[in-house]
Amino acid sequence: MKRRTFLHVLGGGVAAFAARKPLFAAAAQAPADQFFVFVHASGGWDVTLWADPRNERKGIVEPASTENTDPAPITRWKSTKLDGDTDTFQILAPNDVALRFGPGIGDLYDLRHRLTVVNGLAMNTVSHPDGTAFSATGRHLAGGHSPASSIDVAVANELGTGQLLPDIAIGFPSAYIGDRLDRRAIPLRVANAGTISKSLARSDIYLNDDDRAAVTALLSDEAHELAGRSTYPETFERVRSQEDALPRLLGNDLKNAFTAKALTDAYPQLDYKAKYIGQGALGAAFAVEAMKRNLVRCVGFALGGLDTHNQNYKQHAHTQQELFGTIATLVKLLDVTPHPTRHGAKLADHTHVLVFSDFCRTPQINLSGGRDHYPNNSALVISPRFKSGRAFGKTDEAQLLPADAGLAFSDGPRPISPPDLLATFLHAFAIDPRTYLRDGEVVHEMLV
Amino acid sequence: MVPTEVYLRAYLTWFGGLAPLDAQNRARPRGLFDAWDDYLAALGLPDYKIDLPRQTQSNTLMLATLGRLGEALCVRAAEHDLHQKQPLDQRVVFAFDVPKGAPTDDEFAARFDVLHRTFLGYPATLGPPDRVARFHALYAAVAARHAGAKQPLTPDESAWAAVCTALVQHPEAELY
Numbered sequence: 046m047k048r049r050t051f052l053h054v055l056g057g058g059v060a061a062f063a064a065r066k067p068l069f070a071a072a073a074q075a076p077a078d079q080f081f082v083f084v085h086a087s088g089g090w091d092v093t094l095w096a097d098p099r100n101e102r103k104g105i106v107e108p109a110s111t112e113n114t115d116p117a118p119i120t121r122w123k124s125t126k127l128d129g130d131t132d133t134f135q136i137l138a139p140n141d142v143a144l145r146f147g148p149g150i151g152d153l154y155d156l157r158h159r160l161t162v163v164n165g166l167a168m169n170t171v172s173h174p175d176g177t178a179f180s181a182t183g184r185h186l187a188g189g190h191s192p193a194s195s196i197d198v199a200v201a202n203e204l205g206t207g208q209l210l211p212d213i214a215i216g217f218p219s220a221y222i223g224d225r226l227d228r229r230a231i232p233l234r235v236a237n238a239g240t241i242s243k244s245l246a247r248s249d250i251y252l253n254d255d256d257r258a259a260v261t262a263l264l265s266d267e268a269h270e271l272a273g274r275s276t277y278p279e280t281f282e283r284v285r286s287q288e289d290a291l292p293r294l295l296g297n298d299l300k301n302a303f304t305a306k307a308l309t310d311a312y313p314q315l316d317y318k319a320k321y322i323g324q325g326a327l328g329a330a331f332a333v334e335a336m337k338r339n340l341v342r343c344v345g346f347a348l349g350g351l352d353t354h355n356q357n358y359k360q361h362a363h364t365q366q367e368l369f370g371t372i373a374t375l376v377k378l379l380d381v382t383p384h385p386t387r388h389g390a391k392l393a394d395h396t397h398v399l400v401f402s403d404f405c406r407t408p409q410i411n412l413s414g415g416r417d418h419y420p421n422n423s424a425l426v427i428s429p430r431f432k433s434g435r436a437f438g439k440t441d442e443a444q445l446l447p448a449d450a451g452l453a454f455s456d457g458p459r460p461i462s463p464p465d466l467l468a469t470f471l472h473a474f475a476i477d478p479r480t481y482l483r484d485g486e487v488v489h490e491m492l493v
Numbered sequence: 494m495v496p497t498e499v500y501l502r503a504y505l506t507w508f509g510g511l512a513p514l515d516a517q518n519r520a521r522p523r524g525l526f527d528a529w530d531d532y533l534a535a536l537g538l539p540d541y542k543i544d545l546p547r548q549t550q551s552n553t554l555m556l557a558t559l560g561r562l563g564e565a566l567c568v569r570a571a572e573h574d575l576h577q578k579q580p581l582d583q584r585v586v587f588a589f590d591v592p593k594g595a596p597t598d599d600e601f602a603a604r605f606d607v608l609h610r611t612f613l614g615y616p617a618t619l620g621p622p623d624r625v626a627r628f629h630a631l632y633a634a635v636a637a638r639h640a641g642a643k644q645p646l647t648p649d650e651s652a653w654a655a656v657c658t659a660l661v662q663h664p665e666a667e668l669y
Binding site: 232244245259260263267268285294 | 523524525527531532533534535537540543544545548549550551552553554556557558560561564568571621624627628631634635638644645646651654655658659662663664665667668
């Protein structure tokens with residue numbers, strides 16, 4: 046073979062290898078000791094009760110009032126006259142931050158200095174699955190399926206593959222799409238945090254841990270040998286990597302730490318008996334414990350009960366109060382939990398929380414006394430990488446629809462959309478958004 | 494990966510054509526398993542009660558969950574077939590007699606072949622050359638570990654249960 050031909054063939058081979066290389070390009074520059082918590086407030090929240098508060102009748106906006114809401118359990122509800130015998134709430138407008146809240150914010154109000162609020166998110170959908178997928182992946186569903194990976198998978202793929210459990214999704218709408226991501230970033234999905242422990246539990250009455258270790262070692266060897274014979278070795282190697290992880294997962298220490306009882310005992314500060322989202326609090330406890338043990342990179346969990354079309358809207362503010370109360374407690378726990386690898390640092394300094402919902406609820410009250418789905422949304426970020434105590438984006442006064450955010454988008458004035466928020470979130474950790482997102486523009490104004 | 498139902502159907506068929514609730518009832522005593530409802534999402538199945546869609550990728554937790562079920566059913570089968578000394582034609586999985594004392598290579602190979610055909614669908618002699626030896630080593634290690642211990646199964650029965658547990662989770666069983 047002539048030298049030129051040889052170099053040409055060699056160059057083609059290298060190019061082909063590069064094209065098949067998994068997408069971990071940003072890992073070298075990105076911080077590898079950060080933790081991420083993603084919360085799906087499932088059902089669609091009423092933003093006028095927390096992030097984008099309204100307490101006046103204007104346009105089609107009918108505010109929460111004593112006619113449609115039960116204010117008794119809402120600790121931040123201070124009444125003010127709406128009309129006649131009807132009261133509404135006073136907007137919480139603290140002097141120390143550029144944020145305004147409705148009473149649904151609950152105890153998270155005390156941490157307002159650390160909150161970054163995004164309002165007027167253009168959802169272009171009023172479907173639960175579609176809104177959820179759009180918020181988590183930046184893409185609308187295609188044929189009922191998510192066409193892109195979710196934010197937790199992207200972060201786990203870049204920063205989490207060295208962890209034993211890169212991505213845990215507890216009822217969280219994770220999506221792992223494509224064949225170029227690291228297989229270790231496949232989210233472990235469970236319905237609730239207690240299930241993880243159940244799946245790992247083994248009785249020692251018949252076979253013991255040593256027996257199981259011998260079985261998994263044998264299976265790992267078998268998978269490796271089959272990979273050498275297979276046309277598709279990566280399939281067997283993937284099984285092998287899963288087999289190799291099993292003994293560490295099945296260790297007694299791990300099994301016992303993640304039972305529902307162990308978690309509730311370890312973190313009694315969380316309200317597991319909250320009326321509407323009590324069970325979801327276990328996800329927050331799991332997140333803190335798993336991060337403290339440096340086992341995970343991302344934990345996603347769902348806090349639900351926000352779909353209130355009928356008379357159940359009366360409890361919506363209460364549900365929000367529980368939701369944000371859980372997040373406030375989570376942040377306070379992170380404040381007192383040491384970082385597992387940074388000596389002297391606390392978890393809160395290196396943990397980044399993103400909270401989103403499917404969409405928001407209609408500004409008007411329907412004939413059943415509830416609010417239906419509406420193509421606007423808000424989101425919440427608690428992260429040292431984001432400018433806190435501020436809100437970005439806005440909605441119009443009369444219709445609560447997303448309005449020009451006043452930001453310098455390259456395609457002209459427009460509202461913020463979920464892909465913008467996700468792109469900004471990835472960029473904050475030196476991850477190239479274009480690797481994972483088709484749409485979205487980094488909003489540099491949000492970042493410190 | 495194939496749909497989770499395929500794995501579950503295979504498990505139910507291997508262990509005597511069980512209905513799902515039969516499998517749950519059989520596997521549950523002594524904490525070997527819980528209820529199906531506890532594992533829907535962990536197994537990758539959709540859970541419509543909480544709007545969780547089907548999982549499209551296998552993962553370690555799924556493997557651990559199937560492993561828990563597989564071990565439970567293998568142990569129960571060893572209890573039923575071997576410990577209760579069922580007649581050969583009424584055995585579910587271990588359709589062979591257990592030799593007295595440690596099996597020789599040939600004795601092990603003949604019995605392993607029965608299990609290999611059940612779980613992987615072809616004779617063990619057609620598999621990779623050192624597979625039988627590898628499983629025999631597993632058998633011997635487990636039997637030695639359980640020797641002298643007071644347990645519900647004899648050391649040999651425990652060892653056959655371990656071999657079954659390995660075969661039921663074998664990469665070929667999972668991928669084909």
